[in-house]
Amino acid sequence: MSSYLPVKVISVGSTAKSEQNDVDRHNKPRLRRSLIISAFTEKYSHLVQVINAPVASNCDLVGLYSSVHDVGMIQFLLDAWSKWEAMGPNWYDECCQPGWKGNGAPPLVPCHAALRRDCNERVSSNVMGALGYYCTDNMTPIVESLVTELQEDASIICEAVNVALLKDSVVYAATTHPGHHCNFDNFGGYCYLNNSALCARLMQERLGDTAGNKRVAVIDIDYHCGNGTASIFYRDPDVFFTSIHCDPEIEYPFNAGYADQIGEGVGKGTTLHIPLAPGVTWEEYEPALEKAMNAIIDFDVGGLVVSMGLDTYEGDSVSVSKGGFKLKGNDYVELGRSIGSFLKDKFIPTVFVQEGGYKMDVVGQAAADVLGGFSEGTGSSE
Numbered sequence: 084m085s086s087y088l089p090v091k092v093i094s095v096g097s098t099a100k101s102e103q104n105d106v107d108r109h110n111k112p113r114l115r116r117s118l119i120i121s122a123f124t125e126k127y128s129h130l131v132q133v134i135n136a137p138v139a140s141n142c143d144l145v146g147l148y149s150s151v152h153d154v155g156m157i158q159f160l161l162d163a164w165s166k167w168e169a170m171g172p173n174w175y176d177e178c179c180q181p182g183w184k185g186n187g188a189p190p191l192v193p194c195h196a197a198l199r200r201d202c203n204e205r206v207s208s209n210v211m212g213a214l215g216y217y218c219t220d221n222m223t224p225i226v227e228s229l230v231t232e233l234q235e236d237a238s239i240i241c242e243a244v245n246v247a248l249l250k251d252s253v254v255y256a257a258t259t260h261p262g263h264h265c266n267f268d269n270f271g272g273y274c275y276l277n278n279s280a281l282c283a284r285l286m287q288e289r290l291g292d293t294a295g296n297k298r299v300a301v302i303d304i305d306y307h308c309g310n311g312t313a314s315i316f317y318r319d320p321d322v323f324f325t326s327i328h329c330d331p332e333i334e335y336p337f338n339a340g341y342a343d344q345i346g347e348g349v350g351k352g353t354t355l356h357i358p359l360a361p362g363v364t365w366e367e368y369e370p371a372l373e374k375a376m377n378a379i380i381d382f383d384v385g386g387l388v389v390s391m392g393l394d395t396y397e398g399d400s401v402s403v404s405k406g407g408f409k410l411k412g413n414d415y416v417e418l419g420r421s422i423g424s425f426l427k428d429k430f431i432p433t434v435f436v437q438e439g440g441y442k443m444d445v446v447g448q449a450a451a452d453v454l455g456g457f458s459e460g461t462g463s464s465e
Contacts, residue, residue: 087462088423088430089252090454092123092133093243095235110222110273110439112259115446119437120257122447127455132252136242142234144276147241151280151315153268155206156217160233160275163225166210167191174211190224199269219264219271232259233276240278240436244285247386247432248293253423253461254434255454256282261438263309263390264336272307272336279303279390279436280315283322286386286432296385297321302375303328304418305392305438306402308340308356312390318350323382325355325375326390327368333361334405353382361406365414368395369421376425387433389422393440393449401441411445419453423460430461 094116123131145157167174168188175189195215197204206216214225236258243256256278263279264272283299291297301316303309303326316322331340346354355378357371379387393415394401395408402408410418426433435454440446 087130088458089132090123090127090130090255090458091246091252092120092131092255092257093136093239093246094120094133094257095136095138095239110441111443112261112273114443115440116257116259116437118443118447119450120447122451123255123454126448126451127458130455130458134242134246136235136238138235138238140234142237144233144237147237148276148281150284151267151277152265156268156270157276159206159213159217160225160270161230163191163210163214164188164227164229167225168227170210188227190226192221192224193218194221217269219269223271223273223275229275236260236262236276236278237281240282241285243434243436244282244289244432247286247434248289250430250432253454253457254432255450256434256436258437261305261392262436263303263305263312263392263438264307265311266314269311273439274311277311277315279309279388279438280312282434282436283312283316283386283388286388286434287321290385290432296383298323298382298384299386299388300325300379300382300384301388301390302326302379302422303390303392303438304372304395305390306394306399306408307335307392307439308358309390309438310336310339313339313344313354313356316350317346317354318348320349320353322350323353323355323379323384325357325378327357327359327371327375329361329402329405329408330358334402359408362409364409365417368408368410368414369417372418372421376422380425384431386431387426389433389435390438391435391450391453392438393446393453394442396440396442396445396449399440399442401439413452415449415452416456416459419456419458420460421456423457423462426461433457
């Protein structure tokens with residue numbers, strides 16, 4: 084008989100948020116979050132406990148994220164909407180969401196891009212200019228609800244680390260926004276602040292405070308490389324980062340995620356990118372996952388963060404045009420079980436942080452199955 088490790092889902096308040104700001108055809112973060120939590124409670128009610136994280140209206144995002152992000156970028160995100168709204172309708176036709184038909188100020192997207200390699204480029208005081216300086220694309224809009232949601236996500240990550248360190252469960256952080264494409268001073272790819280990086284850093288600090296092993300690993304299983312997380316920890320000797328993703332010669336983010344990028348300076352050897360060709364099935368994906376997990380075990384870490392993207396699902400709308408991956412159904416149970424099996428003999432604090440996933444009819448079930456499989460993989464036989 085097998086015993087299963089409990090799953091604690093860290094969320095905030097109601098999961099029934101509207102889609103009023105899900106303004107592009109692929110990324111519907113509020114809907115995704117709601118679907119995933121519903122799937123957890125429907126299929127794995129015997130394992131799952133949903134915990135609401137306390138959210139303070141004065142949550143100090145600058146203080147929290149300054150260990151992984153530029154303070155100027157964080158402050159920009161806090162101020163951008165109010166500055167944009169104050170500019171008034173005469174500006175709204177220059178930098179706004181194409182096709183916007185709502186009332187009030189439209190979502191704000193970049194209308195230009197700064198040449199960051201040019202020493203003459205600096206952050207503009209105009210919100211449109213600053214957006215082009217910090218944002219890497221035109222598909223990550225500034226919306227009215229953003230600051231509140233970032234505060235909620237930060238609270239979820241803080242509570243997730245607190246719960247994980249009890250070592251009596253696996254923890255899923257039900258953040259609204261993904262974050263793994265954010266590097267130290269850029270955001271994009273539907274990401275604003277890097278929640279997985281914050282989770283790893285907080286785990287490091289807490290483990291160090293308790294005289295434990297403060298080395299932490301991050302494994303990114305999104306279809307797209309976790310280029311932002313890789314960049315943040317590229318010179319850090321105490322954080323091992325590994326990402327299994329589609330070949331960047333073929334797929335976003337294109338300019339990072341190559342196998343020869345292994346870290347730098349004192350962090351050399353602590354980055355492991357495993358790019359795969361489009362069209363891989365579970366049979367081809369599993370050896371890559373085993374390679375990543377073996378590297379994590381060899382690094383001898385005291386905590387683990389799993390950047391859980393689910394756009395590896397066959398037919399996902401974001402990845403399908405370039406071939407995508409072909410994982411489906413029970414593959415996600417096997418994926419979770421495989422990760423969990425590596426921790427069965429020596430369980431460490433583990434937090435799954437939500438990244439991408441755009442096939443809304445299956446994203447909830449896939450997320451629940453990964454955690455259900457992990458719970459079984461780390462369980463003991465009696």
